[in-house]
Amino acid sequence: MEIKNPLYFNQGIHVIASIFTVEKGIVKVLLVRRCNEPFKDKWALPGGALYNNEDLDDGLKRELKEKTGITNIDLELCNVFGKVNRSNIMRMVGISYLGVIDNERVSILNKTQKTSDADWFAIDNIPDLAYDHNEIIKDSLEKLKESIVNSNILRTLFPNGFTIPEIQKTYEAILNKNFDRRNFRRKLLSLGLIYDTNKEINFEGKKPAKLYKFKEEISNKNVL
Amino acid sequence: MEIKNPLYFNQGIHVIASIFTVEKGIVKVLLVRRCNEPFKDKWALPGGALYNNEDLDDGLKRELKEKTGITNIDLELCNVFGKVNRSNIMRMVGISYLGVIDNERVSILNKTQKTSDADWFAIDNIPDLAYDHNEIIKDSLEKLKESIVNSNILRTLFPNGFTIPEIQKTYEAILNKNFDRRNFRRKLLSLGLIYDTNKEINFEGKKPAKLYKFKEEISNKNVL
DNA sequence: ACAAAAGTGTTGACTTTACACCCATGG
DNA sequence: CCATGGGTGTAAAGTCAACACTTTTGT
Numbered sequence: 001m002e003i004k005n006p007l008y009f010n011q012g013i014h015v016i017a018s019i020f021t022v023e024k025g026i027v028k029v030l031l032v033r034r035c036n037e038p039f040k041d042k043w044a045l046p047g048g049a050l051y052n053n054e055d056l057d058d059g060l061k062r063e064l065k066e067k068t069g070i071t072n073i074d075l076e077l078c079n080v081f082g083k084v085n086r087s088n089i090m091r092m093v094g095i096s097y098l099g100v101i102d103n104e105r106v107s108i109l110n111k112t113q114k115t116s117d118a119d120w121f122a123i124d125n126i127p128d129l130a131y132d133h134n135e136i137i138k139d140s141l142e143k144l145k146e147s148i149v150n151s152n153i154l155r156t157l158f159p160n161g162f163t164i165p166e167i168q169k170t171y172e173a174i175l176n177k178n179f180d181r182r183n184f185r186r187k188l189l190s191l192g193l194i195y196d197t198n199k200e201i202n203f204e205g206k207k208p209a210k211l212y213k214f215k216e217e218i219s220n221k222n223v224l
Numbered sequence: 225m226e227i228k229n230p231l232y233f234n235q236g237i238h239v240i241a242s243i244f245t246v247e248k249g250i251v252k253v254l255l256v257r258r259c260n261e262p263f264k265d266k267w268a269l270p271g272g273a274l275y276n277n278e279d280l281d282d283g284l285k286r287e288l289k290e291k292t293g294i295t296n297i298d299l300e301l302c303n304v305f306g307k308v309n310r311s312n313i314m315r316m317v318g319i320s321y322l323g324v325i326d327n328e329r330v331s332i333l334n335k336t337q338k339t340s341d342a343d344w345f346a347i348d349n350i351p352d353l354a355y356d357h358n359e360i361i362k363d364s365l366e367k368l369k370e371s372i373v374n375s376n377i378l379r380t381l382f383p384n385g386f387t388i389p390e391i392q393k394t395y396e397a398i399l400n401k402n403f404d405r406r407n408f409r410r411k412l413l414s415l416g417l418i419y420d421t422n423k424e425i426n427f428e429g430k431k432p433a434k435l436y437k438f439k440e441e442i443s444n445k446n447v448l
Numbered sequence: 449a450c451a452a453a454a455g456t457g458t459t460g461a462c463t464t465t466a467c468a469c470c471c472a473t474g475g
Numbered sequence: 476c477c478a479t480g481g482g483t484g485t486a487a488a489g490t491c492a493a494c495a496c497t498t499t500t501g502t
Contacts, residue, residue: 007275011236013306013317051231052315056306077304080319082237082280091276093237093317095304165454182456183492205453207499389481406483407465414463429480431472 014087014094015060016047016133017075018140019068021101022157025173026122029137030101030109031129032067033117038089039130045137046118049092060097067115069108074156075099078143079136086132096136098143102157148174152193155214161197163209164188238311238318239284240271240357241299242364243292245325246381249397250346253361254325254333255353256291257341262313263354269361270294270342273316284321292342293333298380299323302367303360310356320360322367326381372398376417379438385421387433388412 019030031043046067050059064070081094109118121127126137147153148171157170168184188194195215200208243254255267270291274283288294305318333342345351350361371377378394392408412418419439424432 007277008236008273009276011274011276012232013235013237049232050235050306050317052233052235053231053308055308056304056317059306080280080301080304082274082283082319084277084279093274093280093319095306095317163454180493181454182494185455187491202500203453205499206451206501207454209454387481404466405481406467409482411464426473427480429472430474430478431481433481 011091011093013050013056013059014047014092014131015050015056015063016045016094016096016136017060017064017099018045018078018096018137018144019064019070019073019099019101020123020141020144020174021103021106021120022170022173023103023106023120025169027141027173028120028122029126029140030068031119031121031126032115034130035115038087042130043121043127044130045096045133046115056095068118070101070105073099073101074153076147076153078140081132081136083132094132094136096140098140098147098153100144100153100156102159104159145175152214155193158214161199161211161213163201163203163211165205165209166203167212235315235317237274237280237283238271238316238355239274239280239287240269240318240320240360241284241288241323242269242302242320242361242368243288243294243297243323243325244347244364244368244398245327245330245344246394246397247327247330247344249393251365251397252344252346253350253364254292255343255345255350258354262311266354267345267351268354269320269357280319294325294329297323297325298377300371300377302364305356305360307356318356318360320364322364322371322377324368324377324380326383328383369399376438379417382438385423385435385437387425387427387435389429389433390427391436 017030021028021030030046032046034040034042034044046064047060048063048067050056051062054062060075061071064073064075075097076099078096078098081096084091086092086094106120123137123141126134128134129137144153154167154170158167164185165181167188168179168181171184172178193215194212197211197213199211201211203209241254245252245254254270256270258264258266258268270288271284272287272291274280275286278286284299285295288297288299299321300323302320302322305320308315310316310318330344347361347365350358352358353361368377372395378391381394382391388409389405391412392403392405395408396402417439418436421435421437423435425435426432
């Protein structure tokens with residue numbers, strides 16, 4: 001079917017991913033450098049235009065893989081951006097997603113990119129981005145904060161386990177807020193989402209810390 | 225700019241509103257009967273295709289007004305539906321919104337419609353709808369449940385005030401769950417969102433009940 | 449031996465839950 | 476006068492917040 005009514009002419013959908021990680025207490029977001037117009041050479045969130053023949057989720061995964069090499073990541077819907085002029089080429093509605101990825105995969109990243117460049121930026125040091133992506137990051141960060149207290153989205157940050165002081169620092173970095181060590185530990189353990197591996201590792205302190213892991217179950221509510 | 229790549233050809237955006245009300249303990253959703261193809265004469269959620277020259281929010285408001293006559297209603301983003309074949313005419317991504325409207329406006333409704341018909345349907349008695357709207361309603365209902373405990377979305381249900389047993393029944397109807405009268409009252413009052421108007425009305429009981437109203441402030445978190 | 453971070457327990461404040469009685473009105 | 480739902484208080488249980496000392500290791 002051909003669309004003739006100019007009211008409906010040339011609309012498209014952007015899928016956009018805000019992917020965060022936390023390294024040494026610094027919250028970072030993944031950006032790619034654009035190699036095409038518009039906004040050529042500007043940094044942007046990974047994403048792009050949805051194809052006609054793919055489901056929205058699939059388009060998101062495809063774009064993410066093309067631009068960053070990342071596959072196998074859980075993403076959740078974050079928001080929709082629908083100002084008329086958010087894209088200057090044609091009418092594009094942007095749909096933003098949120099994800100978290102572990103430090104291991106950060107290093108793999110640079111070898112698999114298709115974009116001219118991809119890198120992590122500390123969230124208080126984001127350059128001027130393409131489109132409305134600065135706004136999208138800010139919005140996604142808010143959602144990330146909600147998500148780490150309402151769901152265990154951080155599980156993906158620690159595929160090899162974590163110590164409690166370590167994950168506490170991660171919560172503190174994202175929420176910009178400190179917790180009492182004893183209460184944090186008690187609360188986290190009481191949720192029943194993690195278990196003691198009976199291993200110990202040195203994270204930061206001199207005394208080795210116990211290594212915990214998330215249980216496999218998909219229980220997903222009310223962390224903290 | 226003319227789009228030639230068939231991968232990006234003829235995409236559009238549906239804005240879709242799930243508008244709920246509660247009457248006598250029955251949760252209802254607003255549906256309209258379609259007067260055009262596709263799905264002519266089928267019931268559907270109010271909404272339609274976004275114009276090129278309007279912001280997403282504006283398109284939503286316009287569609288809602290055209291199809292139901294409703295203006296001045298708060299809507300929040302609910303979800304995005306992006307299966308390739310959710311529309312059989314052309315590729316449409318659906319963006320769904322959630323709102324609640326008071327009983328007063330229910331009656332006004334039928335006089336202002338542009339659609340061939342508009343009516344409220346109890347949520348356990350929804351007919352087979354156009355597109356994926358049955359799925360959207362189900363999804364929106366889940367979100368409604370979350371919203372009434374995490375925000376005071378129900379404020380709009382009672383523009384002329386309410387008694388505490390009355391609003392309790394509303395919560396119970398939506399959440400499908402009963403609360404202890406005394407504890408419900410205490411909790412609701414302790415939130416500081418409502419005030420006693422010093423009027424009394426007969427709602428259901430034999431003893432007149434106090435009339436409360438929501439305060440004007442826009443405070444929006446952690447109800448119940 | 450000491451510095452630095454890990455680990456642990458208790459108490460008081462607060463919140464939530466459970467529960468029983470009296471009150472005002474309409475029939 | 477009685478049936479119906481509205482309004483109130485209290486005690487026990489549970490959760491949350493604050494807080495200080497001991498343990499293990501590297502230097």
